[in-house]
Amino acid sequence: MLVNQTSKLQTKLKKAVNKQQKVGLVPTMGALHSGHLALIGEAQKICEQVVVSIFVNPTQFNNASDLEKYPRNLEQDLAQIQSSYPNVIVFAPEVSEIYGKNVAAEEFDFGSITTFMEGEYRAGHFNGVGTIIKRLFNLVKPDFAFFGEKDFQQLRVIQKLVEITEQPVKVVGCATQREVNGLAKSSRNQRLTEEQKEKAAIIYQALETAKNKFNQSSIAEIKTEIKGIFEAYPEFELEYFEIADVKHLVPTETKQTNTPYRAFIAAFVNEVRLIDNIALNY
Numbered sequence: 001m002l003v004n005q006t007s008k009l010q011t012k013l014k015k016a017v018n019k020q021q022k023v024g025l026v027p028t029m030g031a032l033h034s035g036h037l038a039l040i041g042e043a044q045k046i047c048e049q050v051v052v053s054i055f056v057n058p059t060q061f062n063n064a065s066d067l068e069k070y071p072r073n074l075e076q077d078l079a080q081i082q083s084s085y086p087n088v089i090v091f092a093p094e095v096s097e098i099y100g101k102n103v104a105a106e107e108f109d110f111g112s113i114t115t116f117m118e119g120e121y122r123a124g125h126f127n128g129v130g131t132i133i134k135r136l137f138n139l140v141k142p143d144f145a146f147f148g149e150k151d152f153q154q155l156r157v158i159q160k161l162v163e164i165t166e167q168p169v170k171v172v173g174c175a176t177q178r179e180v181n182g183l184a185k186s187s188r189n190q191r192l193t194e195e196q197k198e199k200a201a202i203i204y205q206a207l208e209t210a211k212n213k214f215n216q217s218s219i220a221e222i223k224t225e226i227k228g229i230f231e232a233y234p235e236f237e238l239e240y241f242e243i244a245d246v247k248h249l250v251p252t253e254t255k256q257t258n259t260p261y262r263a264f265i266a267a268f269v270n271e272v273r274l275i276d277n278i279a280l281n282y
């Protein structure tokens with residue numbers, strides 16, 4: 001069922017708490033796809049009451065056109081949730097319900113995990129994500145909250161946010177759902193043509209290449225190979241390809257033993273920006 005106001009949401013959640021039900025939160029920006037539905041499915045496994053928030057959060061966008069063109073389709077989102085998960089509460093507030101008149105992000109110190117990659121290329125993005133998630137956690141008071149590994153850096157930011165703000169929420173990371181060709185499901189894929197979606201499989205192919213070469217090649221060699229892959233596709237612009245240790249998320253050129261690494265990529269197809277990542281050695 002759909003709720004737009006925080007007061008109504010809290011009334012509904014009181015009932016769940018009185019019944020000693022576990023509450024799970026799945027934050028989204030809507031334009032739902034099977035990646036989101038997988039998160040809801042994971043939430044349903046361990047929580048009797050699941051809340052899905054649908055809110056295109058303005059303070060996390062560093063690019064006005066990206067915010068304006070972000071796909072929005074509340075009717076279709078509600079129909080999808082209703083048909084698969086009829087007991088879910090959908091919280092879809094207006095911007096004013098969350099921010100009042102002050103549409104601004106709080107500042108957080110997330111340390112090294114936000115210094116590079118998304119933190120570097122989307123200035124202020126993670127302060128915006130931290131702001132909305134802190135507010136949603138305060139409103140919903142979930143026992144568990146579910147986030148996709150597709151946005152791996154974001155997942156680590158949320159874990160850090162919980163630590164900094166001492167909110168009693170367990171953060172659950174969920175595996176990336178992909179198209180048959182390997183392209184990570186993403187709401188922004190809706191802005192691609194069918195041909196672009198097919199070609200965008202090179203993002204995943206680049207990550208797989210990095211994974212296959214990780215043991216026998218240096219990071220410099222892997223980076224050269226990935227750049228070469230993208231040179232063959234002039235309509236794609238590689239923004240970054242990095243290999244970073246999972247703990248600090250600091251890109252590196254040298255491999256340390258007994259350290260788990262992931263490869264991270266961001267690329268533009270025309271003006272649509274896609275991201276993805278893969279575990280390399282764990």
Ligand SMILES: Nc1ncnc2c1ncn2[C@@H]1O[C@H](COP(=O)(O)OP(=O)(O)OP(=O)(O)O)[C@@H](O)[C@H]1O
Nearest residue numbers: 028029030035147148150151176177185186187188
């Ligand atoms: N392919 C996917 N597999 C698993 N989780 C996903 C996937 N895509 C998104 N998610 C997760 O769903 C949640 C909501 O993400 P969001 O609404 O931004 O969708 P999105 O598809 O990531 O959109 P976009 O990529 O355009 O930002 C986040 O926790 C995100 O990591």
Ligand SMILES: CC(C)(CO)[C@@H](O)C(=O)[O-]
Nearest residue numbers: 027028029057129132151
């Ligand atoms: C977590 C989130 C819903 C916060 O707006 C957003 O960043 C997203 O959809 O990944």
Ligand code: BAL
Nearest residue numbers: 029060061125151154
């Ligand atoms: N899925 C991450 C949210 C964003 O791109 O702003």
